[in-house]
Amino acid sequence: MRAMKVCGDEVGDLTEAFNQMLTQIQSQDSALQTAQHELQEQVIALQREIGERKRAEAAQARLTAILEATPDIVMSANPNGIPFYLNRAGHEILGVGQDRDISGMKTLYLHPEWAREIFAKGRLPEAIRHGSWAGETTILARNGKEIHVSQVLIAHKSPEGKVEYFSTVLRDMTEYREAEEALRLSQQKLLETSRLAGMAEVATGVLHNVGNVLNSVNVSAGLVVERLRRSKAPKLAKAAALLTAHNGDLGQYLTNDVNGQKLPGYLANLGEFFIVENAELLNEVDQLSRNIEHIKEVVAMQQSYAKVSGVFENLQAHRLVEDAIAMNIGAFERHGVEVERQFSAVPAIRVDRHKVLQILINLIRNAKYALDDVERMDKKIVISISAPNERYIQIVVSDNGIGISPENLTRIFAHGFTTREGGHGFGLHSGAIAARSMGGAITVASAGIGEGATFTLELPIASTASVT
Ligand SMILES: Nc1ncnc2c1ncn2[C@@H]1O[C@H](COP(=O)(O)OP(=O)(O)OP(=O)(O)O)[C@@H](O)[C@H]1O
Ligand SMILES: [Mg+2]
Structure with a gap:
């Protein structure tokens, strides 16, 4: 405008x-x-x-x-080590009243005397040099109590590289250490317990397997004693005495005397009897010594339980089965149990003799026990040997005894599972382990209570045919 x-x-x-x-x-x-x-x-x-x-x-x-809520101690201090910030946990752990002025403190004195030099000459310069230091150290907590802490120390620097202030985080490791110690102790205890348990297992193993065999040792020994008691040896002595008495007129006595005439025939009979008796005694003593040998091996094997003890040999399955039957034979006779063999010709197996015997003896004894409790006249154990393929043979032990309920079928292999008074529940457990250690297996089948049970032991066929 x-x-x-x-x-x-x-x-x-x-x-x-x-x-x-x-x-x-x-x-x-x-x-x-x-x-x-x-x-x-x-x-x-x-x-x-x-x-x-x-x-x-x-x-x-x-x-x-x-920072105030963390259970760690958080502190900041100027380059001279005079703190200007201390969080709540710091006040508490160090025993400094919440409202107390902290500028009179000196960070160095947080550590016990012995640790101060390490801190001042080692850690602090390192934090300054590298910007931070982290590690474990000891501080003096409330009432002068030394506590073990993990520490992070940071040197905050200006752009020119001059330290402007320090800050630190300290974590009380006491509980951690205690937990660590408790863990260590419990591990040690566990180790000790399992060692003892291992020893207990060895002892149970010895008792179980030796117990099984001792039974047949007793039977064999009883038989030998009985035979000797009934021996006709005294009669031989009597005949000898008669001959000595007629020493002067022996010809006359043997031809004309009624008793003398019978003497040669009597002596011949006696001789035959002695041959048979001798063979039977020998057989029994042989069985006895094999049983004792097995006991010795069982003890040795069980003592070296942890080791893979066994000597592997190429063996005929039927020989092992016969041995196992023989070791139980007395019991079958006593309990009226018939044992049926269904052996097919199979290749040699590569196994540890004593482990197989141990397994078979237990299977057979279990079958016998299963028959103890049934009221039937035709108590029977069928043992078959066959080779379903080229890799392994099967030894099947089946009985028409009490049978196994479906829910127990999977439990019977567990250590300690037994339904038998005086049983340890060890046989099948250790048997399954022993079978596995030889590359074999044990399986079970039963149609249920009252239906009998069938155990199948599979063992690997030897790759070479030679048999020991
Ligand atoms: N042939 C069977 N028929 C029925 N039950 C069986 C048969 N074999 C095993 N069992 C069951 O399995 C359980 C475990 O058998 P295992 O041989 O492991 O131990 P155990 O015979 O009881 O004692 P031990 O340790 O003295 O051998 C037996 O108590 C029984 O209940
Ligand atoms: Mg048993």
Whole structure:
């Protein structure tokens, strides 16, 4: 806007002055507007700054809340080691009242005397050099108690590399250490227990297997004693005495005397009897010594339980089965149990003789026990040998005894599972382990209670045919 100067008189001057004033006002107005604009921008910048500061404060409050809540000691100190921040846990663990001024403390004195030099000459310079140090150390807690801590020490530096302050986080490791110690102790105890358990297992194994065999040793020994008691040896002595008595007229006595005439025939009979008796006794003594040999081996094998003890040999399955039957024969006779053999010709197997015997004796004895409790006249154990393929043979022991309930079928191999008074529940468990150690297996089948049971032992066929 501008006034028009129409003449050069006073009015004209006035108009001029007015216009000048107007120009001034207009330029001031624009300056004012610029100033206002700048002001507005400053206000916005201020508002932004306030917002940022608030956010920063909130973030700091959050951080402080975390530092205050952590069970670790958190501390900051100036380069001279005078702390200016100590969190709540720090106050508590170090026994410094929450409202106590901490600027009188010195971080070095957090450590017991013996650890101060290590800290001052080792860890601190390292933190300064590398920016931080982490490791384990000891501090003096409330009442001078030394506690083991893990520590992180940070040297905060200016852009020029000058340390501005230190901060540290200390974690009490006492509980951790105690837990570690408890774990170590319990591991040691576990080891000891399993060692003892192992020994118990060895003892049970010896008792079980030796017990099984001792039974037949007793029977054999009883038989030998009985035979000797009934022996006709005294009669031989009597005949000898008769001959001696007729020493002078022996020919006369043998031909004319009624008794003398019978003597040669009697002696011949006696001789035959002695031959048979001798063979039977020999057989029994042989069985006895094999049983004793087996007992010796069982004890030795069980003593070296942990080791893979066995000597592997190529053996005929039927020989092992016959041995196992022989070791139980007395029991079958006593309990009226018939044993039926169904042996097919099979290749030699590669096994540890005593392990197989141990397994078979237990299977056969279990079958016999299963027959003890049934009221039937035709108590029978069938033992078959066959080779279903070229890799292994099967020895099947089945009985028509009490049978096994479906829920027990899987449990009978567990260590300690027994339904038998006086049983250990060891036989099948150790048998299954022994079978596995030879590359074989034991399986069971039963149609249920009262239906008998069938155990199948699979053993690997020897790769070469030679038999020991
Ligand atoms: N032929 C079977 N018929 C029925 N049950 C059987 C037969 N064989 C085994 N069992 C069951 O399996 C259980 C475990 O047998 P295992 O041979 O492991 O131990 P055990 O004979 O009881 O005792 P031991 O340790 O003296 O041998 C037996 O108690 C029995 O319940
Ligand atoms: Mg048994």
